[in-house]
Amino acid sequence: MANIYDVAKLAGVSPKTVSRVLNGDAPVAEKTRKAVNEAMAELEYIPSSAARSIKSQKSGLIGLITGAISTKTDQLTHAGLPEINLVQGAQAVFENAGKTLLISDTGGNSERVPHLIRTFRQHRVEGLLYVADHHKQIDIAANTDSMNVVLVNCLDEKGTPAVVPDDENGQLALTRKVVAAGHKNIAYLTLSPTQIATKLRLDGFKTALAEAGITYDPSLVIPVDLFGSQGEHQLIWDALDKFLRRDTPPTAICCGNDRLAMAVYGILRDRGVSVPDQISVVGYDDHKLVSETLYPALTTAELPYAAMGARAAHLLLNLISNTQIPDFETPILVNGQVVERGSLQAPAQNAQVYNLNGRIRP
Amino acid sequence: MANIYDVAKLAGVSPKTVSRVLNGDAPVAEKTRKAVNEAMAELEYIPSSAARSIKSQKSGLIGLITGAISTKTDQLTHAGLPEINLVQGAQAVFENAGKTLLISDTGGNSERVPHLIRTFRQHRVEGLLYVADHHKQIDIAANTDSMNVVLVNCLDEKGTPAVVPDDENGQLALTRKVVAAGHKNIAYLTLSPTQIATKLRLDGFKTALAEAGITYDPSLVIPVDLFGSQGEHQLIWDALDKFLRRDTPPTAICCGNDRLAMAVYGILRDRGVSVPDQISVVGYDDHKLVSETLYPALTTAELPYAAMGARAAHLLLNLISNTQIPDFETPILVNGQVVERGSLQAPAQNAQVYNLNGRIRP
DNA sequence: ACTTGACATGACACCGGTGTCATGACATTG
């Protein structure tokens, strides 16, 4: 591959002049510029960013770590949205800023993080994005002092700058829509109580009820998420069964994510309950594969992964350029839209009584 | 950040000796090694790969381009599996080989490819992985001569090395399972006929029928995939309606992907048809979010994205190390497993007659 | 005509590593 000396020789100028043409940082005579450009084209010259970066101390590289700290297999990955949306959101911003993204995946093994970070350091990344597969608390088990780090979809105790979804407001806005549709008796199948999102969303849920003067009934809230493993279907079935057997069954069901909503659709149909005529269902995530394909299409709150990626990228770029560190006591919350689709409608006028002979398939 | 001279000075040796300790390419006295290691630890020294690569001409970087050449918006992305599995599969292999992955996304705009490749060239990537979002024919509109390139999930006319899913064998193996379960009257809701996979899979489908002595009936094969857009539900409904109205309705339905299977579940349930008691359903992709959550869980053929990513990575590493170029007249086909779950069972003993008053929701 | 300044360009060192070759210390061998 040709270098700047080859170009200089062919164009009959000094390497420094070629450099000036490349960077446009000093005046070059039109005639000279043309000769240099022709020589570069002729030799298919492309400058080496490695050589540039040793002098400038700027690599133009950003590191990104995904898949970290799932202790088990990759079950979790399937539960929610794929992080690819996050990566794409961030990548677009970096691309625009002339940065290139280095990507590494822990494969669910957090012990590899220090090694990945060391590799990034060798490449002299200007910053690091640390992406979790769902909203959680983490601890980067590696030395990242003196590095610009932004956490995405997670938090740590050290107060590292972080970008997370605004779960509370998301569920609040979503539940408001449910209330606005006329529902007063709303059930909620939540994710695991161990997840940060679960508590936040429940707060939003309660707030929306309180605003509407609806009394919060804890017996209408049941955690069911087992990340798609064996007993989950049974768990959801039991929860729905409880709801349907009530004297006044709920007219709407909120689900912790779109996947749960999909399971709920199936079970309600099995039991002859019509969505949304008899019961409205809403999800969370706006995982389009699910939300747009289910019939009726699913009303759901967007988990704004692309926006979070972009926000985190901007934040990181700021950290890199501004030496001054803004205040990050609290993480940055990114709001998602509520997407209204057919699964939410006004409750039936007459109280519904359900046929309770539904059965579980073995 | 400390450099090799700082370390040398602190350890009281020459930079070259530090280099030797780092690389272990020449004997160093134990005492000296210890002093150097202590100095490195003290200064938190991490060697610069940029400085290394200008001398060695080896960057240790691999470029990866995703999201290319969807002319429309990102609709397609939602239709199938997310490419993240591909990226992870490849990344694990590269990581193991000491390579680091540079990632770029076209955002669906193929015009940006030349620019992305130029950026990769500046970083002197040793090879390039070009990942498509589904099995298709492409043309990298950029100069990649003299580069090691492997196409993943796509093909071009120039005979660039490529890794694609073995769609024909996948559908063959899947259909064999359907046949083996006792089905003789099998319908097939295919993806768009414009997709390469559709023809290949149909060939596999036909082969499986022929093996079992079942006559292929073209009226049982209907393309329905509109990538989740508006009219799709109606299209699937119509196709299923045709099937159900037949004198001898099919006892099993193959779907072009898991998303379509999800839609089919919903429509069959609406019309009171039980899966799998009355009709078995199988999908394609093994998109676990769908296949494991649907009830009954979906029998489907795996689209082996992770394996393809790994295979492509190995192939690329070979291209990089072996100067000799093996023969790649035909693309490498990667086989996926058939995953059997509850949605496939033996057909009912008695011929089914369906209630045809099913209706479409507005 | 001489000074001054703007403009265009080149020489050279330097960034942080590594390959090549030379050198010095010491042990082995005849």
Place this chain on the structure above:
DNA sequence: CAATGTCATGACACCGGTGTCATGTCAAGT
């Protein structure tokens, strides 16, 4: 004891760019 070989280490150039400073040319100003 001198010759030879091995081992450990250092001096130096080089990789491919760019920052700094010097130099040469030419036109405008006095």
